[in-house]
Structures are given as structure tokens and as C-alpha cells.
Amino acid sequence: MEVPAVFLYNIAIECKKQAHAVYYTRYHIVISTKYRRKVLKAGIDEYLKKRVQRINKFHPEIEVLEVNTDLDHIHLVMFIPPKFSVSKVVNMVKTNTCNTMRRKFSFLDKVYWDLEGIWSMGYFVSTVGISEETIRKYVQKQGQEDSGQAKLEF
Numbered sequence: 001m002e003v004p005a006v007f008l009y010n011i012a013i014e015c016k017k018q019a020h021a022v023y024y025t026r027y028h029i030v031i032s033t034k035y036r037r038k039v040l041k042a043g044i045d046e047y048l049k050k051r052v053q054r055i056n057k058f059h060p061e062i063e064v065l066e067v068n069t070d071l072d073h074i075h076l077v078m079f080i081p082p083k084f085s086v087s088k089v090v091n092m093v094k095t096n097t098c099n100t101m102r103r104k105f106s107f108l109d110k111v112y113w114d115l116e117g118i119w120s121m122g123y124f125v126s127t128v129g130i131s132e133e134t135i136r137k138y139v140q141k142q143g144q145e146d147s148g149q150a151k152l153e154f
Contacts, residue, residue, distance in 0.1 A: 013130060016061070021082055026065065029076040029090060030124040037111055038071035039118065044105060045069040051097045052076065055089075062089060077128060086125050094119045 015024045049067045066077035080089050098117040102108045
């Protein structure tokens, strides 16, 4: 299947396609450890990164573009299709990584004595991609060009 491209200011934006949607939905997600405990140390962080990358094995339409950790949180840049809510994907990441990490690293049972997991309840999310200014100019210029895709100039 050919990947459609949208042209904004003569820059091709790689879009994804589903049955009834063409989309460009990238998100920056930050998930903190519960109580901001500094448990994502060397070795654990590498295991966590590999586990997060495996989400694509079960949901090929979800892409993990970047993943990195600090001692008490993880940063993700993900391509999430519109058929998934961001909260559902975050829940998938939290659930799958928590269960496997607690089995692999038994010391986590001493740090987190309850069964509620290693992740805090909340998370941070923001969209990544085309700037608001670019989108506004693109929308304003619609209908002013003869070609099907508006190619705007700065």
C-alpha cells in the first residue's frame, strides 16, 4: 500500500492510512515511576526500552519512534493511529512493562510492595509534528491554488 504524503510549504509529511482515514498523529509521552522512585537504572532501562518496542509486534499500526529513560521516568515518541486513544496505548505500555519487569527484577516487589504496579497513575502527553502556524497558513490558502495539494511558500 502506498503511503500518502501531504505537502505543507513544499515539505512532504509522511502520513499513515487506514480504511477511512489518512493521519499524521505523533505523540510525546512521559510516564513516571510511582512515587518517582529511581528504579530505572542501568540494565533495567535497556530491558524496559526493548519491552516498549515490542508493542509493535502485537499492534503493528502503533510505532515507537523514540524511547529513552531517566532514573524515574520514560520518554516515548509514538505514532498512534486514530482508532486507538492515547490513554489506551499508555495503559498498554504500563501494563505490559510493569508485569514483565516485576517478574524479571524481583527487587521491585520490595520497592513497590502493593500489586498496583510501578508506574504512577498519570502521564504527560503532547502532540508532535506540524506547527500550528503551518497548519493555519495551509488552511487559509485552501482553494487558492489549482493543484490538488496546496504548496505554500514561506
